[in-house]
Amino acid sequence: xxxxAGTLARPEQETRxxxxxxxxxxxxxxxxxxxxxxxxxxxxxGVYGGAFQVTGDLVHKYGxxxxxxxxxxxLGGAGVAVGAAMxxxxxxxxxxxxxxxxxxxxxIVNQAAKVRYMLGGAVSVPVVMRMPAGSGTGAAxxxxxxxxxxxxxxxxxxxxxxxxxxxxxxxxxxxxxxxxPVLIFEHKLLYKMKGxxxxxxxxxxxxxxxxxxxxxxLTIVATSIMVHKALEAAQTLAGEGIEAEVVDLRTIRPIDRxxxxxxxxxxxxxxxxxxxxxxxxxxAEISAMVAESDAFDYLDAPIVRLGGAECPIPxxxxxxxxxxxxxxxxxxxxxxxxxERV
Amino acid sequence: xxxxxxxxxxxxxxxxTPDELKAAxxxxxxxxxxxxxxxESYTRGLIHGTMHLSIGQEASAVxxxxxLGDADKITSTHRGxxxxxxxxxxxxxxxxEFFGKESGYCRGRGGSMxxxxxxxxxxxxxxxxxxxxxxxxxxxxxxxxLGTGAVTVCFFGDGANNEGAFHEALNMAAIWKLPVxxxxxxxxxxxxxxxxxxxxxxxxxxxADAYAMPGxxxxxxxxxxxxxxxxxxVARARAGEGPSLVESMTYRWRGHSKSDRNRYxxxxxxxxxxxxxxxTRMADMLVEHGIATREEIAxxxxxxxxxxxxxxxxxxxxxxxxxAEVTRDVYTEAVQ
Ligand SMILES: Cc1ncc(C[n+]2csc(CCOP(=O)(O)OP(=O)(O)O)c2C)c(N)n1
Ligand SMILES: [Mg+2]
Numbered sequence: 267x268x269x270x271a272g273t274l275a276r277p278e279q280e281t282r283x284x285x286x287x288x289x290x291x292x293x294x295x296x297x298x299x300x301x302x303x304x305x306x307x308x309x310x311x312g313v314y315g316g317a318f319q320v321t322g323d324l325v326h327k328y329g330x331x332x333x334x335x336x337x338x339x340x341l342g343g344a345g346v347a348v349g350a351a352m353x354x355x356x357x358x359x360x361x362x363x364x365x366x367x368x369x370x371x372x373x374i375v376n377q378a379a380k381v382r383y384m385l386g387g388a389v390s391v392p393v394v395m396r397m398p399a400g401s402g403t404g405a406a407x408x409x410x411x412x413x414x415x416x417x418x419x420x421x422x423x424x425x426x427x428x429x430x431x432x433x434x435x436x437x438x439x440x441x442x443x444x445x446x447p448v449l450i451f452e453h454k455l456l457y458k459m460k461g462x463x464x465x466x467x468x469x470x471x472x473x474x475x476x477x478x479x480x481x482x483x484l485t486i487v488a489t490s491i492m493v494h495k496a497l498e499a500a501q502t503l504a505g506e507g508i509e510a511e512v513v514d515l516r517t518i519r520p521i522d523r524x525x526x527x528x529x530x531x532x533x534x535x536x537x538x539x540x541x542x543x544x545x546x547x548x549x550a551e552i553s554a555m556v557a558e559s560d561a562f563d564y565l566d567a568p569i570v571r572l573g574g575a576e577c578p579i580p581x582x583x584x585x586x587x588x589x590x591x592x593x594x595x596x597x598x599x600x601x602x603x604x605x606e607r608v
Numbered sequence: 609x610x611x612x613x614x615x616x617x618x619x620x621x622x623x624x625t626p627d628e629l630k631a632a633x634x635x636x637x638x639x640x641x642x643x644x645x646x647x648e649s650y651t652r653g654l655i656h657g658t659m660h661l662s663i664g665q666e667a668s669a670v671x672x673x674x675x676l677g678d679a680d681k682i683t684s685t686h687r688g689x690x691x692x693x694x695x696x697x698x699x700x701x702x703x704x705e706f707f708g709k710e711s712g713y714c715r716g717r718g719g720s721m722x723x724x725x726x727x728x729x730x731x732x733x734x735x736x737x738x739x740x741x742x743x744x745x746x747x748x749x750x751x752x753x754l755g756t757g758a759v760t761v762c763f764f765g766d767g768a769n770n771e772g773a774f775h776e777a778l779n780m781a782a783i784w785k786l787p788v789x790x791x792x793x794x795x796x797x798x799x800x801x802x803x804x805x806x807x808x809x810x811x812x813x814x815x816a817d818a819y820a821m822p823g824x825x826x827x828x829x830x831x832x833x834x835x836x837x838x839x840x841x842v843a844r845a846r847a848g849e850g851p852s853l854v855e856s857m858t859y860r861w862r863g864h865s866k867s868d869r870n871r872y873x874x875x876x877x878x879x880x881x882x883x884x885x886x887x888t889r890m891a892d893m894l895v896e897h898g899i900a901t902r903e904e905i906a907x908x909x910x911x912x913x914x915x916x917x918x919x920x921x922x923x924x925x926x927x928x929x930x931x932a933e934v935t936r937d938v939y940t941e942a943v944q
Contacts, residue, residue: 313871314800337770337806338737338798366736369771404657406719408735577935581719582708583656588931 279464281432287320287457289431290396293438294321294358296467298328301356304442307334307347308360308396317362318398318457344370344395348378348447351393356442364397364451365411378447379422390445394438400453400491400541401590407578410586412542414451414489415551418519424448424472425519429493431461433516436470444472453491453541475522477529481511483604484535487526487552489515492539492591499596508604518548526552527561534566535603541590544573567606570599618893619836624674626899630908632674632831633894636666636887637912639690642699643862645916646689646706646720650866654924655706659720662690664829664861665793667886669694671834672761672791672856675842681729681747681760683740686721687793687860688733691763697725700919709926716929717937729758737798738771740764741790745777748786748851759845760788761838767798769812778819778853787845789838790853793828799864800872813855821851828856829886832893858886 284292297304310317312325312335325333336343340361347357361367367374378391401410418425424446428434434452441448478493479500488496493514500510511529515521530536536556538549549571556562556569572591579589613622620629643661650659662669669690673682676695684691692702697713705712706720713725724732731747734740744762751758768774769792781788792812796802809815816823822844826833834856841852859881863870870878894900900908936942 309798310800312800314868315871317799317867335801335805337801338767339770339772341772369736404719406657406717406721406735408721408739575934577938580717580929580934581657581705581714581722582716582929584708584931585716585929585934588934 279466279468281462281464283460284431284463285457286431286434286452286459286461287318289435289463290320290438290452291322291324292463293435294324295327297356297358297439297442298324298332300467303354303356304358305332305334305350305355306358306360307336307343309336309338309343309362311335311360316360318454320396320457321360340366340369341372345373345377347393347395348373348391351391351447352381352389356392356394358394358396358442360396361398363409364399364413365408367395367397367413374417374423374447374449375420379420382446383422391447392445393447394441395447395449397449397451398454399451400455401579401586402455404581404583404586406581410579412451412540412574414449414518415542415547417449418548422447423519424517425451426472426517427451427490428470428516429456429490429514431459431463433470433476435463436468437472437516439467440469440472443469448472451490455491470516473517473520473522475516475525476514477511477525478514479510479512481509482533483509484537484600485511485513485526485529485533486537486539486596486600487513487515488539489518489548490541492541495591495593496539496596499593499600502597503600503604506601508600510600515548521551521555523555527556527559530556530561531564534564536565536569537572537596537599537603538569539572539591539596541574543576544571545576547573549573567603570603572596572599617897618832619839620832621893621897621899623835623839629894629899630904632670633887633890633900633905634908634912635670635694636831636890637909638699638915639666639669639693640887641912641916642689642693642702645703645920647862649703649706649920655720656708657719658865658867659706660687660865661862662687662860664881664886665795665858666690667831667890668791668793668828668834668856668858671831672763672838672854674835675838676729676759676761678728679756679758681731681744681758683731683744683747683760683762684733685740685763685765685768686733686735686737687765688723688763689720692723692725692730692733695725695730696728697730699915700922703919703923704926707923707926708928709923710929711926738764738768738773741768741773741777744788744790745781745786748781748788749784751787752784757846758787759842761842762788762790764790764792765798766792766794766796766803766812767801767806769815770806778815778821778851781851782819782821785848785850787848788851789841789845790851791838792853792855793858794855795858795860797864797872802872811855813853816853821853823853823855825855825857828858829884829889831886831890
């Protein structure tokens with residue numbers, strides 16, 4: 267998992283196995299301990315430990331003045347975090363589900379993203395927003411969305427999607443050092459996933475993709491949980507003589523053009539896999555980026571996108587699975603793509 | 609008949625016939641058994657996702673719907689099974705929905721958090737806290753413009769009263785004098801956060817003052833008290849006098865959802881509220897006033913048990929939705 271991951275952990279830094287949720291908690295713990303300006307805000311992040319147990323016991327260590335339970339007031343709560351970030355605090359605001367960020371769009375889109383620009387650079391908004399996202403939990407249409415591309419459409423916001431425990435920690439610490447608003451989309455099904463995580467402080471750079479598997483026959487650009495599905499598919503494909511290169515985008519704004527274009531120049535085939543609705547999403551941006559560049563000349567086949575179905579996430583488990591890309595879908599698309607030639 | 613009743617006769621005893629009262633108690637049992645059946649089905653892996661049980665809040669749901677007919681509307685919440693049953697839903701189709709079946713109220717697309725019965729006037733539970741409040745005001749606007757005479761009852765929790773939608777909805781309902789009754793089921797907590805920690809006022813009903821409408825707080829575990837407050841509020845709405853806010857003080861016996869470890873409240877507090885069981889209190893009231901015998905009440909309970917057992921069997925045998933139809937009903941007419 268560490269190949270070309272671009273983590274700036276010192277080589278001598280020891281690693282331990284942590285879950286994705288534990289890695290995020292460790293990042294917040296490090297930040298709270300190191301910097302008095304850091305506060306956590308969100309619904310039920312105190313004694314409850316967060317809806318997904320990400321903040322866990324932090325309230326017992328840092329108290330209710332720094333681990334702040336808000337009322338159920340997303341617009342107000344997010345706005346308070348924005349105002350506090352403009353004036354000296356370093357808030358980490360947890361949305362209980364990223365779906366509820368739709369209630370706070372005003373403060374995120376009109377205020378946090380724009381106030382620096384509107385004021386001619388006189389202020390910055392160093393706020394971090396954590397967004398539990400994605401389907402697969404049976405929670406249906408209003409608790410399962412993948413809205414990251416909406417936010418990535420807004421200049422002024424940075425949007426990251428860690429796929430591993432190591433990156434979940436490193437990107438959160440990087441987000442805290444970033445002077446601008448950073449939204450972190452955490453896939454709920456990844457919270458329990460385990461992985462090696464460096465101890466102590468380190469940064470995973472925002473804006474840098476990671477090549478998770480090297481290959482020569484096609485490039486699969488994936489985000490978040492789809493990285494793991496792509497890697498699983500790549501292993502099967504290898505048995506069939508197809509070597510897929512898997513690029514974990516990690517940041518969707520700003521996108522790491524060089525890594526994506528470099529891989530496409532090498533493999534000449536591109537498959538984009540993401541959970542958000544297929545149309546007008548991340549895949550469209552990646553595809554256009556390739557089409558507008560010299561990498562287009564290297565393509566040996568039309569670009570293929572696999573994204574979420576054009577519907578809300580349904581409740582029934584079979585329908586829910588069918589609404590987002592699965593490993594067999596990736597296999598089928600990759601096989602067809604590898605065999606194709608224009 | 610009211611003249612013959614002693615002075616301290618509960619409102620509900622004076623207002624409703626014995627049959628209506630027994631039917632109300634039966635519905636309270638049906639909700640309790642429904643929730644227990646759903647909980648057990650969940651534990652046995654027959655239902656996925658999560659659910660929010662309303663055990664302990666039955667008098668509030670049934671009492672609030674007493675003054676409503678089929679033409680009246682409700683909007684409900686994530687803790688909405690009880691509201692759905694109280695408004696007259698068929699528990700078989702509710703279970704079918706929870707089991708993700710095509711025969712469910714939402715054809716298996718919605719599940720527990722979106723349970724609805726539009727024919728009976730239930731515009732739906734809601735996954736978004738506070739999401740139903742403006743919708744209820746919209747339903748009331750329709751009723752007023754179209755002259756249907758329908759009243760909308762808007763259920764929401766104490767936690768929802770801190771969403772902007774609550775304040776915006778109450779204000780509009782008041783300035784336009786709409787036929788809507790806002791029913792805040794105050795069970796002391798929004799997930800883990802107590803009203804003391806989340807809400808600046810001690811009584812949520814006092815927020816009615818800010819929107820120039822009547823606000824009352826009632827014992828939400830007392831069926832009669834709830835139905836009395838609702839009788840007045842619904843009558844006011846029907847008469848064109850505008851909205852009201854009713855705060856119904858109650859308690860959920862179970863955790864917030866299936867993942868709650870109850871770290872924010874004590875065992876004693878839970879036991880204390882369980883001793884104020886709304887169903888026991890309703891049954892005692894019916895016996896005390898000669899409305900029903902203990903045997904009759906046992907029969908009501910057994911009937912509810914049977915209905916739930918049959919509903920679960922119905923749900924188990926239902927068909928799953930077709931995967932090819934995953935994008936069905938995104939639009940009224942399919943688009944490419
Ligand atoms: C907008 C929004 N914020 C947060 C949540 C998560 N959530 C679901 S129910 C709930 C608590 C609601 O409390 P209350 O309104 O008092 O209803 P109760 O659960 O007590 O019936 C929370 C925080 C949500 N579903 N929607
Ligand atoms: Mg509550």
